[in-house]
Amino acid sequence: MEQAGVDAVVASTPVNVTYVSDFWSVSHWTRRSAQAFAIAGRSSTRAIGLVVPLGNADLVPADGHRAPDFVESYDRFVFTPPREPQANLEPEAAQLLSIVAGHPDAERGPIDALAEAIRRVGGNTAHIAIEYDGLLHGDNVRLHSLLPDIRFTDGLPLLRAARSIKTAEEIRRLRRAAGISADAFQAAVADSHPGDTELDVQRRFHAALAMQDGTPFLTSITSGPRTALPNGQAGGRQLQEEDGIRFDGGCRYLHYVSDIARIAAFEAYPSTHRAYYRAVVNGLEAAVDVARAGARAADVFAAAVDAVRRSGIPHYERSHCGHGIGIENYDAPRITPASTDVLEVGMVICLETPYYEIGLGGVQAEDTFLVTEDGLEPFSTTPPEPIPAGTG
């Protein structure tokens, strides 16, 4: 931000508000019409100001590490203050009472509250980088008219750049999200047998996520020829003895997501499919071998595709072989042939080599890694052969 010469960055989309502040506004995350903003000051990405609908004020982080310096609330919501004197309010209740006490008497909307928050951070003449994509139609014009002497520029590039390097707490959550997903799929397929439906597998997978505090994210579970559908949704198809079962996706854990892929199979899975599987696993391993801090993303891509081609799928093509991951599943960097990204210490990336042959099926290997000076530290590890299904 100091390089960009801005005084503050305003995050406006759910992902970036939560990134900046760890504040998860349930209204903002579930309704396009709801709004919340987080303002990060010049010297760090820690939130210094939050704009919140009063009805979500109970979700503002109350602990010292993430507590904002100030909150501007908007809209109406009825909280009844204690009817009897309370000796010991919990910190979250005390903070909620203080936000309610500071709520303005006059009704106002989110853009009025945001304008006030920007004034508190930068006065009337600051240079503010703002993420425009969370604003509603017309709000941009209104914000500029309320703050005619503020210089606004696009804040999204700054936020994307900051998000690409993870903090220790982000790394902890991402490691756990990947581990939960890998464990849950392993458990789900161990209990699955020919005659079960894809939905049976998905039910077991989602239930196993739940018991480890993960919520479903991006789940694609398919079987047989349907494994060629990259995002195929589990349905009533019954598993056959010769099937592979393809899983791609993961879970959300404390706002952060996982994205891994696995192939499970019964004993009669054909040798052609097993050969394809080994080819894509070789591709993933080749990518891992060259990836480390300082490596070019385009070189990682080339290593992956070349290895798959040499290992049994000579016609293999891909548009990307991986991506960063965080609160969103496509953080920087992008592992593409034309990417100019360079891997850096603290990035968390997914590497993947999926192959989708319509009518026949798909195979895929995808894992999540922390980038270090010496190479990659895996959060999950694809097995060299498909996971045996129905062993539980």
Place this chain on the structure above:
Amino acid sequence: MEQAGVDAVVASTPVNVTYVSDFWSVSHWTRRSAQAFAIAGRSSTRAIGLVVPLGNADLVPADGHRAPDFVESYDRFVFTPPREPQANLEPEAAQLLSIVAGHPDAERGPIDALAEAIRRVGGNTAHIAIEYDGLLHGDNVRLHSLLPDIRFTDGLPLLRAARSIKTAEEIRRLRRAAGISADAFQAAVADSHPGDTELDVQRRFHAALAMQDGTPFLTSITSGPRTALPNGQAGGRQLQEEDGIRFDGGCRYLHYVSDIARIAAFEAYPSTHRAYYRAVVNGLEAAVDVARAGARAADVFAAAVDAVRRSGIPHYERSHCGHGIGIENYDAPRITPASTDVLEVGMVICLETPYYEIGLGGVQAEDTFLVTEDGLEPFSTTPPEPIPAGTG
């Protein structure tokens, strides 16, 4: 739409694209930077055109009822066509192949593809109602420059109005979503005992949702004084003998959501809290008594609040006592004191009378109903006393 004099409506946010087409683009639903559009023609809200990232083409509905008239795809994605001749491709695979075959050779972005789709529906001079809030920063200007003779107006009011009246299939999904949530919470608290944590209850609730094909949506599970936090998230607090357990939220089932609330309690739950609970249940029942097609939303609100005040919470205040529900949890109508909405046959609404007293706790009753000529048909029913916990 005919009243509004427009030739077509373009949906741009995930909720409205899925509403119009039943197309669920996983990229669009999980990343603000991804885009998809659905164009509904003049005489119905059925999708006649879809704009999709090629990588999500496998999710375009393939059956006759919802299949779009045409698809414009954009971006790159590698699908390998069948390497051997295929006698019997499944319909979803055949449709995917046909979308891939129609994909333009020249690379283009979502707004180019949308402009082409609008031309196919309305020529170069149509009147198009467009939902602006799904567009990214700058796309509005770009779309107007690509289609200088198209007259654009705001499509959001049309989409909101259409969404308020549900089809038979939407009603089926909403009924099931509410039923899954009510059953899952009942099962979760039956198995919960003093000493368990809030997270234990939530794990059981989410696992029970999973086994009925629901995914978590809006879950708030709290205990003791934390029940005063409207959106409080389950944590490590251990359940006490005198606790209430408050649940608000639900699940998503085939894109449609539920939003209900329940209070569970152990035997030692204090009589003050039980009295509060009866007051809010009385309020909900009073609202149900006056709600039917033709009733004013403001009268339903007044009936609810008056009954709670007369039943034991004389200081009761609320900003709303309910809302429509669909793919989003706040469809029209709004049950507020100033609402001009009138209930109509086919609306599906949530009615609720929550009470949040900071430091003491919260009680809530919320259920989901179909509006009919004669009154309301319940999808879920709040019990007259708190659900006994720990009986399982």
